[in-house]
Amino acid sequence: MSDQPAFVCQEIVELVTEYLDGGLEPSERLAFERHVAICPPCRGYLSQLRRVSRVAGGLSEDDVPESLRTSLLEAFRGWKSGPRAK
Amino acid sequence: MVDTEGGRAAGQSASEESLFVEALRGGDELAFAHAVDRFTPAMLRLARVYGLGAEACEDVVQETWLRVLRSLDQFGGRSSFRTWLFAILGNCALGRARADRRFVSVSSTESEGGPAVDESRFFPAQHPRWAGAWTTLVDSWETIPDERLLAGEARDRFRAAIDELPARHAAVFVLRDVEGWSSDEVCLVLELSPENQRVLLHRARTRLRTALEEYLGRRPA
Numbered sequence: 001m002s003d004q005p006a007f008v009c010q011e012i013v014e015l016v017t018e019y020l021d022g023g024l025e026p027s028e029r030l031a032f033e034r035h036v037a038i039c040p041p042c043r044g045y046l047s048q049l050r051r052v053s054r055v056a057g058g059l060s061e062d063d064v065p066e067s068l069r070t071s072l073l074e075a076f077r078g079w080k081s082g083p084r085a086k
Numbered sequence: 087m088v089d090t091e092g093g094r095a096a097g098q099s100a101s102e103e104s105l106f107v108e109a110l111r112g113g114d115e116l117a118f119a120h121a122v123d124r125f126t127p128a129m130l131r132l133a134r135v136y137g138l139g140a141e142a143c144e145d146v147v148q149e150t151w152l153r154v155l156r157s158l159d160q161f162g163g164r165s166s167f168r169t170w171l172f173a174i175l176g177n178c179a180l181g182r183a184r185a186d187r188r189f190v191s192v193s194s195t196e197s198e199g200g201p202a203v204d205e206s207r208f209f210p211a212q213h214p215r216w217a218g219a220w221t222t223l224v225d226s227w228e229t230i231p232d233e234r235l236l237a238g239e240a241r242d243r244f245r246a247a248i249d250e251l252p253a254r255h256a257a258v259f260v261l262r263d264v265e266g267w268s269s270d271e272v273c274l275v276l277e278l279s280p281e282n283q284r285v286l287l288h289r290a291r292t293r294l295r296t297a298l299e300e301y302l303g304r305r306p307a
Binding site: 013016018040041044047048049052053055056058060062064065068072073075077079080 | 113115118119122123126127128131144147148151152155156201202203205208217218219220222223224225226227228232235236241244245248259262263264265266269280284287288291292294295298299
């Protein structure tokens with residue numbers, strides 16, 4: 001018998017982010033991977049959480065509203081011409 | 087844009103960053119405009135998680151930049167400029183949310199949120215053989231292209247689900263998964279322990295997964 005930890009599915013779903021962040025102890029990581037290798041629903045769940053993270057990365061947009069940009073540059077000029085401690 | 091190289095711009099070294107800060111101190115408008123273009127979209131997204139409307143978010147971003155300019159001399163380079171900037175933004179956004187009498191929960195990791203997956207989807211702990219195992223199949227979503235999740239109604243639903251998260255959860259999620267920041271930097275900006283940060287991120291991801299699952303379940307593939 002080994003004293004390796006073993007997880008049930010209900011525990012696996014709580015450990016996914018820790019697993020993806022590399023936060024699990026080596027023995028836990030091994031137990032996690034062993035479980036997922038033979039458990040299709042947990043594999044599906046892991047894949048879904050990875051997907052959530054990836055889809056989120058596609059949400060970032062880089063436009064600055066023009067009116068905000070203009071007023072920020074005006075504020076910068078105001079700051080630049082005002083009294084500043086050197 | 088997603089920054090993946092710590093708090094500094096891709097390819098920007100600490101010495102380049104200090105040149106940039108020097109340029110700002112010297113009143114270089116081009117350097118400022120560049121920084122505005124680079125950081126403002128993410129600043130608006132982070133401000134939004136404090137329950138502020140679009141106009142209030144813009145006010146907060148403006149207030150943040152002004153504070154940054156006024157305190158440039160206090161920036162010592164111990165953290166990256168981005169970390170410093172976003173920590174100031176968080177304080178401004180929180181101040182504004184409180185002034186608007188919005189309830190923002192900031193201090194706790196909140197035990198609320200419940201389990202990652204509803205208990206009803208697992209065999210009960212008393213089950214002689216399958217305790218804690220799934221009672222249902224879980225679709226891996228592998229056949230669903232990213233484009234389908236990033237367009238139209240799915241995108242709107244996903245954004246709405248982020249807006250429905252508690253502020254702390256949403257803040258961690260936005261910085262980690264939308265902006266692609268490292269956990270170390272998120273902990274610095276939001277003043278969280280690594281453990282709390284991970285709990286909040288996990289709660290956020292699991293809630294968004296549930297929202298996507300519900301959305302996908304209601305629509306034909």
